[in-house]
Amino acid sequence: MNxxxxxxxxxxxxxxxxxxxxxxxxxxETSDGGxxxxxxxxxxxxxxxxxxxxxxxxxxxLVVRGLLAAWHYVDVSDWPVPMFVQxxxx
Amino acid sequence: xxxxxxxxxxxxxxxxxxxxxxxxxxxxxxxxxDRLHMTATRVPVEHKTFDYIFETDLDALxxxxxxxxxxxxxxxxPAFFGCVVVRTSSIAILLSPNLSEYERDFxxxxxxxxxxxxxxTPLPTPFAVKVTDMTEAATA
Numbered sequence: 001m002n003x004x005x006x007x008x009x010x011x012x013x014x015x016x017x018x019x020x021x022x023x024x025x026x027x028x029e030t031s032d033g034g035x036x037x038x039x040x041x042x043x044x045x046x047x048x049x050x051x052x053x054x055x056x057x058x059x060x061x062l063v064v065r066g067l068l069a070a071w072h073y074v075d076v077s078d079w080p081v082p083m084f085v086q087x088x089x090x
Numbered sequence: 091x092x093x094x095x096x097x098x099x100x101x102x103x104x105x106x107x108x109x110x111x112x113x114x115x116x117x118x119x120x121x122x123x124d125r126l127h128m129t130a131t132r133v134p135v136e137h138k139t140f141d142y143i144f145e146t147d148l149d150a151l152x153x154x155x156x157x158x159x160x161x162x163x164x165x166x167x168p169a170f171f172g173c174v175v176v177r178t179s180s181i182a183i184l185l186s187p188n189l190s191e192y193e194r195d196f197x198x199x200x201x202x203x204x205x206x207x208x209x210x211t212p213l214p215t216p217f218a219v220k221v222t223d224m225t226e227a228a229t230a
Binding site: 042066070085 | 125126127128129130131132150153155156
């Protein structure tokens with residue numbers, strides 16, 4: 001198995017549990033919806049990916065991947081799920 | 091936290107607002123907006139307007155609307171200028187090879203407006219738009 005290289009392709013193609021493990025991330029659900037699809041909250045020892053419970057199925061999978069990719073400086077402006085990403089590591 | 095730094099590695103897209111719009115601010119509860127260092131929102135409704143579509147950088151617009159533009163070199167019909175196919179999650183645009191540089195910029199924008207169902211002033215003669223429901227063909 002190849003090492004996870006934090007590339008766009010790795011974020012899109014690796015199994016989601018592997019992506020989460022490589023990023024030290026867990027997924028949380030929130031009832032926030034509307035335009036909000038998800039976000040990232042860095043906790044002390046891990047990243048929390050907060051996803052709206054209105055985002056389900058393939059869209060949910062891709063938003064989680066897209067947020068983690070954007071967090072790691074991958075360009076997600078043409079991500080398979082259209083989303084407007086703001087913020088980042090700071 | 092700051093919401094002002096785009097996460098994209100192309101942070102200078104001229105038409106992408108660096109600040110959340112008022113509508114986005116309303117959509118995000120204050121406590122969550124403050125705690126999250128990064129947020130993803132759906133394409134803002136402000137972007138689904140005639141003005142936005144015709145003023146935004148074309149590459150950014152095509153990326154935002156998951157639009158692929160193909161110039162069909164084999165099409166020689168002088169009456170054809172282009173067509174748009176709307177799918178669930180993307181848009182495909184086919185353009186005539188006989189278009190000028192201006193027309194290659196204009197028609198994708200015009201056809202995206204058509205795909206979004208925006209109310210457009212009819213194109214001047216000799217252009218005309220024909221809408222075809224291809225649903226049955228797609229499921230056959």
